[in-house]
Amino acid sequence: MRKSAYAAFDKQESRAALLFIAPAFVLLAVFIFYPMFRALLISFQNFNLISAQASFAGFANYGKLLQDEAFGASLWHSFYFTIIVLPVQTAISLGLALLVQKKFRGVGFFRTVYFLPVVVSFAIASTVFRLIYNKDYGMLNIILKGIGLPALDFLSNPDISMLGIIALCIWRAMGFVMVIFLAGLNNIPESLYEAAHVDGAGAWQRFFLITLPLLKRTMAFVVIITTMDALKIFIPIYITTSGGPAGSTSTVVHFIYETAFKQMNMGYAAAAAFLFFFLVLIVSIVQLRLFRTDVEY
Amino acid sequence: MKNTAFVFLRLTAMAAIALVSVFPIYWMVMSSFRTHEEIFKYATLSPELFLPVKWTLQNYRDIFLDPSKPFGRYMLNTLLVAVVVTTLGLIVNALSAFAFAKLRFPFKRLLLTIFLSSLVIPYEVIMVPQYLLMRDFGWINSYSALIVPQIVWVFGIFMLIQFFSDVPRDILEAARIDGSGWTRIFAKIVLPTAVPALITLGLMTFLNQWDSFLWPLVVINEEKKQVIQVAISSFQSLRNISWGKILAATSISSVPILVVFLFLQKYYVQGITMSGVKG
Known part of the structure; x- marks a missing residue:
């Protein structure tokens, strides 16, 4: 029963x-x-929405991609963007986290202020920065000229247009990463710092011998998500430069978007997305290996 | 002595970074209150650059009254989509998270693995076939395309599983023996304990939807049904549009969010740290 x-x-x-x-x-x-x-x-088909026909293509899309200079250039732009954003943004965010880690009067204010840009959407931030970067009336160049520096034309000078987008992305993301680092820093037991202090370790020694090693797991997380997001950058590209000037800012996702929804070439776009997906996967796996950690606390 | 200098330096650095963080937002809001002429009048460093000389609401009036680009409509569209996705998402994701966290059933491990494996699929890869699927369903230019595919969020499920697993099973069993069904237990016992987590998840979902760009850009081509982020980006591809109007549009769609954030900041930050520290 x-x-x-x-x-x-x-x-x-x-x-x-x-x-x-x-x-x-x-x-x-x-x-x-x-x-x-x-x-x-x-991705294995000739599939174009304009001709509305799909036929089997084997590896033709993939083969063509490997020789496509526009695709190669967009890959390079994505990686170039990431190679700069990753160290700079990580360092700035960690610096911010260290600045506001200790409790003192007004710390909450600074934390909130640093975080505010995160709440502004990517599309809006890009739109506003596009106006700030304007060569003649943009705030940035007015200030630069005002203090006697040469004006920067982020939007139409191919040599520096990517840097303008990088600055905008870091501005928007640093508060987000700061919060992750803050959580990581708060997990490090205070007693370790006290012990190091008693042993006579200076501030730099404490940072390199305690903070950094014990932050390894947080660091791994930050590095991996930053890399993934950076490689997939699209919105600011679409809004500020649409891949220009002279294709100098076209990234992979921008390439995929243009191929799929401007040229309506679905098969080719899908193949590009898959190739890109595998590259991202490989990068992530390598990073995971590099960060494999034995440090426990 | 050395210490005071250090504290001073540190405060200066903090203030400088704070300035960089807020300045674009401040500039955006201030310029939205300027007249068209004023924005292009001051092109050298001067105090007039930082505060409008003649305050005006004309830009706001213009964007809301322009029948060819009905900004009020865009905001309502976005609000509708965001609210529906958030509500349905909370229900669907919380239900499955509860099952995974607390209930016993066959193939649990396997199902959970399947769910979590979807986290590695980048959106960019499925974007093209998702678009084709919307075409097959006849959902292009409909809100269904914006809502239905966005409801399930495995990251949210993952977050809630961690939260629900702290609920002791004894309480659930006791209620069970008293004759409550599982749906009732979920609604009456489990959900109330998870309110902070639900607020966090709800806030993140809402913000994601409010900020959503690429997907609406792809599936909505009809002017009237567009969402704000895409609408704003289309503002500036028009030639001769005044900066004042663009900035009024960006201000009105981000300032309310910023204010809400100031009140619910704790929950939002909690969401990030949960994903960062445990994930």
Whole structure:
């Protein structure tokens, strides 16, 4: 009697659980897994929405991509962007976190202020920076000229246009990364610093011998998500320069967007997305390996 | 002596960075109150650059009254999509998170692995087929395209699982023996304990939707149904549009969010740290 009551309970429980999971599972299957599978299929097809015909293409899309200079250039721009953003943004954010880590009067104010840009959407930040960067009336150049420096034309000088976008992205993201670093810093036991202080370690020694090593896990997380987000940069490119001037800021996602939704070449775009996905995956795996840590505290 | 100098230096640096952080936002809001002529009048460093000389609301009037670019409509569209996605998302994601965190059922491990494996799929890869799917469903230019694919959020499920696992199973079993069904237990016992986590998740979902850009850009081509972020970006591709109007549009769509953030900051930051420290 008892036993069967339990069995009935268990059965009801599994039924309830599966029912609870069902909506999420269906949505996931239809909108994530099925498209992933279809993306793979499409990448092996000549599939252009304008001609509305799909035919099997084998590896032709992939082969063509490897020789496509525009794709190669966009890959390079994405990586160039990442190679600069990653160290600069990480260093600035860690610096900010260290500045506002200790509690003192007004620290909350500074934390909030540093975080404010995160709440401004990427599209809006890009729009505003585009106006600030304007050569004749933009605030940046008025200030630069005002203090006797040469004006910078971020929007139409191919040599520096990427740097303008980099500055905008760092401005927007540094507060976000700062918060992650703050959480990591607060996990380091105060007693370690006290012990180091007693042993006569200076501020720099404490930073390099305690803070940095014990921050390794947080650092790994920051480096990996920053890299992924940076490689996928799109919105500021689309809004500030649309890939120009002279293609100097076109990134991979911009390339995929243009190929898919301007040229309507779905097969080629899907193949580019897949190639890119594998590159990102490899980079992430390498980074995970590099950060594999034995430090426990 | 050395210490005071250090503290002074440090405060100066902090103030300088604070200035850099707020200045673009400040400039955006201030310029939105300027007349068209004023924005292009002061092109050298002067006090007039930092505060409007003749305050005006004309830019705001213009963007809301322009029938070809109905900004009020864009805001309502975005609000509608964001509210619906947030509500449905909280329900769907919390339900499955609860099941994964607390209930026993066959293939739990396998199902959870399947769910989590979707986290490695970058949106950029499925964007093209998702668009094709919307075409097949006839959802291009409809709010369904903006809402339905956005409801399930595995990261949110993952976050809630961690939260729900702190609820002791004894309480649930006791309620069970008293004759409550699982749906009731979920609604009456589990949800109330998870309110902070739900606020965090709700806030993040809402902000994601409010800021959403690439997906609406792809699936919505009809002027009237557009969302604000894309609408704003289309403002500036028009030639001869005044900066005042662009900046009024960006201000009105980010200042309310900034104010809400100031009140709910704790929850938002909690969301980031949860993803960062535990993830």
